[in-house]
Amino acid sequence: MKKTNSSYREKLNHSAAHILAQAVLNLYPDTKLGIGPAIKDGFYYDFQFSQKITEKELKEISREMKKIIAQNLPFHQKLVSPSQALKIFSQQPFKKELIQELSAEGNKKVSLFFTGKNFVDLCRGPHVKTTGEVKAFALLKIAGAYWKGNEKNPMLTRIYGVAFENKKQLKDYLARLEEAKKRDHRLLGKQLEIFTIPQEVGPGLLLWLPNGAIIRREIENLIFEEQTKRGYQHVYSPHIGRKKLWVTSGHWDLYRDKMYAPMKIDEEEYLVKPMNCPFHMMVYKSKPRSWRDLPLRIAEIASVYRYEQPGELSGMVRVRYITQDDAHIFCRPEQTVDEFLEVFDYITFLLKVFAIKKYHFRLSLRDPQNKKKYLGNDKIWEEAENKIITALEKKGVSYFKAEGEAAFYGPKLDVIIEDALGREWQCGTIQVDFMLPQRFNLEYTNKKGEKEQPVLIHRAPLGSLERWVGILIEHYGGAFPIWLAPVQVKVLPISEKQLEYAQKITASLREKGIRVQLDGSNQTLSYRIRQGEIQKIPFLVIVGQKEEETETITIRQRNGKNIPGRSLSWFEEKLSRLIKERSPQLLK
Ligand SMILES: [Zn+2]
Ligand SMILES: [Zn+2]
Incomplete structure (x- = not known):
């Protein structure tokens, strides 16, 4: 029942996008139309206007949309040949481009959707039956968006909106939106003097202000204390290292687009670390290991540096300097499931401390269509995946699978939390890895005196402290629990x-x-x-x-x-x- 409901909402939102485009054309007939899909929380439509559109024009467009809704016009589909479609959209260059692509893909017919008689869009549907079903909607904001998301293409004007089956749902949604705005960590983070990202330092390079530093230190103390209780040993490692380390780990081949360019020191190339893994492999190798030493849990709260696209940077939650609550667990193969469960227990403990009540788990697997993006063979991947599933089933935890979300060296379990406003965030991960131990030639002496390879678990329960604190600011609305409050x-x-x-x-x-x-x-x-x-x-x-x-x-x-x-x-x-x-x- 719930499922049909959500897809009905999708239809409703997508239909509202058509109504928006129709209203825009009624008011500004020379506007060129981009695309107008339903999205997770509403819909948008991209336009190329011949004049500037502001919040003021949105009001006018909303009024026009209401007229179209009041007419209760039916949506109906028509299949036509690409050449007919090109004629119908002769004044719409973006639509023509899409039709030509469909035709080049071998489509003999393209699908059009009419709203009443006067408006038509290139669309496969589905829609609600008539415009009158859109009982409540709001246009929310205007943003710039490149055609097809490519910066070489023209910049279009994107209008965001949201549609509901009734006015009450819309009212509740707008109230939640207002509350989210008040809790925005970029706003509160400034007001509470938690962090700053000065342009002089560089985009995504965050400075923890004294109040933020107290919060971070308290969280670090919690991590250190609890991990020590749970048998972890803490280490420190440098911020740069020889490039060869990341060639060995595979990052250089498969993760390079997130890494900063090498620098030359004494005629040799060094990299700024995007991850701590290779250093912890070296900690493992610092002396011979026997089966008695395992599991060995090496932890470090360490900052790593990753290139995030400028457009994706956002306050604390997406930065280029990331402090992870990282650890690598080296264990014997038969210990893997128990170690995994112990990490799982630790994550549950942490979420409780932070009063995060709702969360679920995502099992991230390889993209079966694109195995080149990953190290190793099918057998190794299946084995790692089975270890995780066995652990989850032992614990009776439900999870959902997501193909294409795995790390390049192994499958992982991601923690998705729900904050006080019901928004979802991906935070911590646990990963089972058979690959790096092999690539770094890790070994231990087993009970029979033979050399064997340990299994590696990478885990970062909170993920990044920057992101975590950003989420906490919004979750608590800035009212931190006493132990975290900068001034108590x-x-x-x-x-x-x-x-x-x-x-x-x-x-x-x-x-x-x-x-x-x-x-x-x-x-x-x-x-x-x-x-x-x-x-x-x-x-x-x-x-x-x-x-x-x-x-x-x-x-x-x-x-x-x-x-x-x-x-x-x-x-x-x-x-x-x-x-x-x-x-x-x-x-x-
Ligand atoms: Zn449509
Ligand atoms: Zn790692």
Whole structure:
């Protein structure tokens, strides 16, 4: 039932795209039409206008669309020969280009869709029955888009919209959109002074500001602590290394478009690392290994550098400097499934700490049509894939398969999380790899005294810390749990007379390792409270004459709750416990 519903929404959105094109042609008859598909969350249509289109014109276009919807025009299909189609679209160069391509592919007929009598588009469908079914829609934004996504082609104007079966759904959607805008990490990240990406440094090269650095350090502490408990050993490795390392690993052949050009040092070529794997292979090889040493879990929180297309860079979530919570597990073949499950358990633990309640898993496999993009043979791939599936089934975890999403050296399991607004993000991965151990000649001595090859598991549960913190900003709407909050407490004396008492409280909290600030400025109390709220500080400690006389404090929590008349030691003790537990809660 649900499934038909979602495909109905797709039809609805795609039909709305036709209505949009028709409305545009009614108002601006010399406009050239590009394409207008339904997309994940709505639809768009690309146009070449002869004049500039702004938000103001969108209103006018919306009104025209409403007229077409009110006419309740039927959508109907007609198959014609390519030459007939070329005549019908004689004024539409982009459509003509598409028709010629269809004809060159050997199509004897092309499919057209009419809306009533006056509008026709080149389209295979499907659509809803009539324009009247589009009960609610909104045009959302305008963007530039190259014809066919190629920068050598003309830049067209893309109008985005969204259509629904009823007004309530549209209203809910727009409310969610508004909330997402408020939580946009690029906006909040600036307001909360978490990161900056100055053009002087370079696109996608992020600087962690002091507040961001605190958040990152806290996450790193969590990772270090928990991984140490789970038997990982942490290492450090350089940012560059001989090119040959990545030739051996296969990155140079199959991952080069994401790597920066080599640099020459002492007549030899070096690369900036796009991944840590080769270094950890060298850690493994730093001494002979026996079966007793395995599993060996080598971890490093390390920054790598990857070339992302300029158009894909976005705030913290897509950058060119990526800090991974990386590790490589070397194990005996019979340990693979258990090691995989242990990583799985760790990921589940992390998601719980960050209060991410909804997530699912994607099993990313090779593209069967394009095996050249990957190392190794069918047998190795099947073996690795079977290890993952066995582990998943042992745990009773459901997953879906995605062909063409694997790493070039092996299949992987990706964690897709759902944030507080129901949006999906791909974060961590676990990969089983038989390839790199072979290419780097890794071995260990087995129980019989023979040399054997270990299996390698690559894993980065959070993925990239930059991306992770970007997602967290939006997930929490900037209101970080206490353990992550850059400032945990702000002390506000009501008047100058309590300044000394406030300083004493601040010093005591700082002494306990709590991140505290004193705001004893001349601004009114309500102004200072408001500032604390904008900064989303978990606790404001307010002290006036009454508090000073009774040696108490009044705590104002971020959720608006006031807790008066408590002793400082009571607060310190509660707070320290919440921090230590990395609790997502405030005070009860
Ligand atoms: Zn269509
Ligand atoms: Zn790796």
